[in-house]
Amino acid sequence: MSGHTRVALELDDIQRGVLSPRPTPYAATYLLFRIDDRTHGRELMRRASTAVTSAAESASPLGETWVSVAVTYHGLEALGVPRASLDSFAWEFRQGMAARAKALGDIGESSPEHWEAPLGTSDVHVVFTAVAPDVPQLEAAIDRARPAYDRLPGITAIWRQDCYSLPSEAEHFGYRDGVSHPAVEGSGIAGSNEMEVPLKAGEFVLGYQDEIGGVQTLLPKELGRNGSYAAFRKLHQRVAAFRRYLQDNATSPEDEELLAAKIMGRWRSGAPLALSPQHDDPALGADPHRRNTFLYEGDDPAGFTTPGGCHIRRANPRDASVAGEVRLHRLIRRGAVYGPPLPQGVLEDDGADRGLMFAFIGAHLGRQFEFVQSEWMNDGVFFGAGSARDPVTGSHDGLTGFTIPRRPLRRRMPPLPRFVVTHGGEYCFLPGLSALRRLGDLQN
Structure with a gap:
């Protein structure tokens, strides 16, 4: 791995999202x-370049x-991006998430023929995402972005998904979410694990050196x-089935919570087993400086x-000696309920x-x-567990x-049903702000 050096990111040209x-x-x-009309699609890109928030605006009045804007491969085609440019994108992106379903474990009920329309189809061209601390500010952000796509007859809105945080700040299975976030060199944003060396900017942003010098x-x-690539997925959670599995396989309410923690790697409060192995510690779970600082x-x-x-150790094995260098497979991950x-x-x-x-x-x-989906979440070979899945x-x-490893005898749980079903998803490209303007200025 290359050494730790300072890098100057062009934050005013990177989307804040x-x-x-x-x-x-x-x-x-x-x-x-x-995009039904190429000219209107390009105008949408021009307008989006002024509606999008840049990473330099982290201390802005907003x-x-x-607001973030992303474009699919079919969207780039609809904009009339030249073939040589299209061919330079990552081949997984060019194929699209639906075509990659088998590799991602999207089989059976999660396979693309069961996805929610229009997800996974050639109709999805542009993805707007708005994020705010509450609904009034979210609606205000959407109102500010609306001129970007309003009054353009050649642009058709085809899908909307509203998300919000539960009062507990947990996801539907009951675990605190949004706990882990890597530090990126030059971003000015601290990572959630103070023991993790910041990752090279090129792991997340195109045009900069990554962990292997590329x-x-x-x-x-x-x-x-x-720019960056983004994968977004709509994941349906079978909450009742998850609760029943825990209850059916626990010997007491306390054992049920321990089982839930062993499955996730954290207690529901967000406190990690690594720092609180015997019991939940809600104060630790609520402390952003402590709850993710461990190896x-x-x-x-x-x-x-x-x-x-468990889920969190598969998603990020941290300092583990596993097949593949862990830092080459780090994700910036966001979940919204x-x-x-x-x-x-x-x-x-x-x-529901x-x-x-x-x-x-x-x-x-x-x-x-x-890699994380196929090798770590849907296989167990990397830590000696055969074909066991997340x-x-x-x-x-x-x-x-x-x-569950345990002395003197490990605890073997019965077969797991599918708790999460993929309802759809897309691979997208998040252009820099100047690249959005460039897409708006295409002339062919």
């Missing part, structure tokens, strides 16, 4: 558009409110500079405290659609998002259980 953790609490909206660029170079290998290589197969909460204690599904809008940001779709988000077939 690339680098900033979402506010807590938050409200968010995803808006999808189809506070924790921002620089991701596009043709022309100006189109990619300060595994020195204290817990065998997973007796934090199981190797959608749908009504299932009332406490209810163990039967009420038929609830879950997480998940967003990944990075410069390497293949070795970041796709207990929370894995594409379970009802045949594989979950093993």
Whole structure:
């Protein structure tokens, strides 16, 4: 790995949604558009370049409110981006998420033929995301962005998903969300783990050096500079099934909470097992300076405290000696809750659609998002657990259980049902602000 050096990021040209953790609490909206007229599509890009918040505006009067604009491969085609430029994008992006379904574990109920229309189709061209601390500020942000797409008959709004934070700041399974965020060199934003060396900017933003000394660029170079790739997914959560599994396999309410913590790697408050192995510690879970500052290998290589197969240890093995250098597979991950909460204690599904809008940001779709999905979440070979899948988000077939390391005998849980079903998703490109203007100025 290359040494730690200072890098100057062009923050005024990078979309703020690339680098900033979402506010807590938050409200968010995803808006999808189809470009029916190339001229209007280009005008949309020009207008979007003034509606988007830059990373330099983190201390702006808008506070924790921002708008991001992303374009799919089909969107770039609709804008008339020249073939040589299109061919310079990552091949996973050019294929699209639906075509990559098998590699991502989107099979069976999660396969693209079951996705919510129009997700995964060639109709999705532009993705607007607005984020704010509350609904009034969110609506104000959308109102400010509306001139970008209003009064353009050649632009059609085709989908909307509203998200919000639950009063507990948890996601629907009951765990505090938004706990982990990597530090990126030059961003000015502290990471959530003070023991982690900041990652090279090129891991997340095109045009800068990454962890292995490479620089991701596009043709022309100006189109990619300060841009990032994004993967967004609508993930339906089967909350009643999750609660039933915990209750059916626990010996007491206390054991149920311990089982929930072993599956996730954290207690529901956000307190990690690594720092509070015996019981929940809500004060620790609420402390952003302490709740994510820990490693595994020195204290817990065998997973007796934090199981190797739990969700957070799979998503980020930290200092573990696993196949592949961990820092090459780090993600900026954002989750935003959608749908009504299932009332406490209810163990039967009420038929409501609830879950997480998940967003990944990075410069390497293949070795970041796709690698983590296929090798760490939907396999267990990397830490010696065969084909075992992630207990929370894995594409379970009802045949594989979950093993909790324990002395003198490990605890083997029965086969896991699928708790999370993919309802759709897209690979997108988040252009820098100057690249948005460049897309608006296309002339062919």
